[in-house]
Amino acid sequence: SQTIHQWPATLVQPVGSPLSLECTVEGTSNPNLYWYRQAAGRGLQLLFYSVGIGQISSEVPQNLSASRPQDRQFILSSKKLLLSDSGFYLCAWSGGTGGYGYTFGSGTRLTVV
Amino acid sequence: AQSVTQPDIHITVSEGASLELRCNYSYGATPYLFWYVQSPGQGLQLLLKYFSGDTLVQGIKGFEAEFKRSQSSFNLRKPSVHWSDAAEYFCAVGALWGKLQFGAGTQVVVTP
Numbered sequence: 001s002q003t004i005h006q007w008p009a010t011l012v013q014p015v016g017s018p019l020s021l022e023c024t025v026e027g028t029s030n031p032n033l034y035w036y037r038q039a040a041g042r043g044l045q046l047l048f049y050s051v052g053i054g055q056i057s058s059e060v061p062q063n064l065s066a067s068r069p070q071d072r073q074f075i076l077s078s079k080k081l082l083l084s085d086s087g088f089y090l091c092a093w094s095g096g097t098g099g100y101g102y103t104f105g106s107g108t109r110l111t112v113v
Numbered sequence: 114a115q116s117v118t119q120p121d122i123h124i125t126v127s128e129g130a131s132l133e134l135r136c137n138y139s140y141g142a143t144p145y146l147f148w149y150v151q152s153p154g155q156g157l158q159l160l161l162k163y164f165s166g167d168t169l170v171q172g173i174k175g176f177e178a179e180f181k182r183s184q185s186s187f188n189l190r191k192p193s194v195h196w197s198d199a200a201e202y203f204c205a206v207g208a209l210w211g212k213l214q215f216g217a218g219t220q221v222v223v224t225p
Contacts, residue, residue: 101145102157106155107155
């Protein structure tokens with residue numbers, strides 16, 4: 001069966017510090033991968049999506065970047081965090097060898113202080 | 114452009130009462146429609162999905178949804194809610210394997 005892992009679960013970082021959130025998928029190959037941010041009361045905002053290794057599409061210009069160094073690994077990064085980067089970050093996958101719609105990870109709560 | 118509207122930001126329902134969450138969508142092609150549920154601090158869990166065929170679809174946890182093309186709606190229902198149904202619910206539309214557009218969510222509170 002397919003599983004998705006996302007870590008860390010919570011993170012408190014100072015303004016100006018770097019960020020690296022990791023997401024990995026198991027049990028499938030060539031999935032589409034997504035990073036979403038969920039700010040309080042603002043629903044889900046698609047940040048990045050990837051259809052293959054090294055292929056990243058950005059939906060919203062911002063202080064963040066994403067990379068896909070391996071087929072089932074998706075990383076969200078920032079060189080210098082802003083207060084506005086605080087939120088709940090969700091990784092998801094679709095397609096590949098199974099799954100309809102999205103399957104979400106358990107999320108990372110990021111607080112920038 | 115695709116969009117999803119969930120008109121109700123917040124709904125309060127008594128335990129044992131019925132629940133209906135509204136979802137209206139705009140999509141240029143055949144829509145693939147989904148409902149997700151999110152418990153506090155957790156990721157989103159798929160409740161049900163509609164691709165084609167029977168317009169009344171059954172999901173997990175006793176939920177069902179009805180697709181009405183003429184009204185561009187995909188409302189979620191449950192005949193009798195349990196306290197554990199308190200959560201946030203998201204409607205989504207998009208391509209089968211591609212990007213999904215999510216609604217803003219409906220927060221459901223269940224009272225004793």
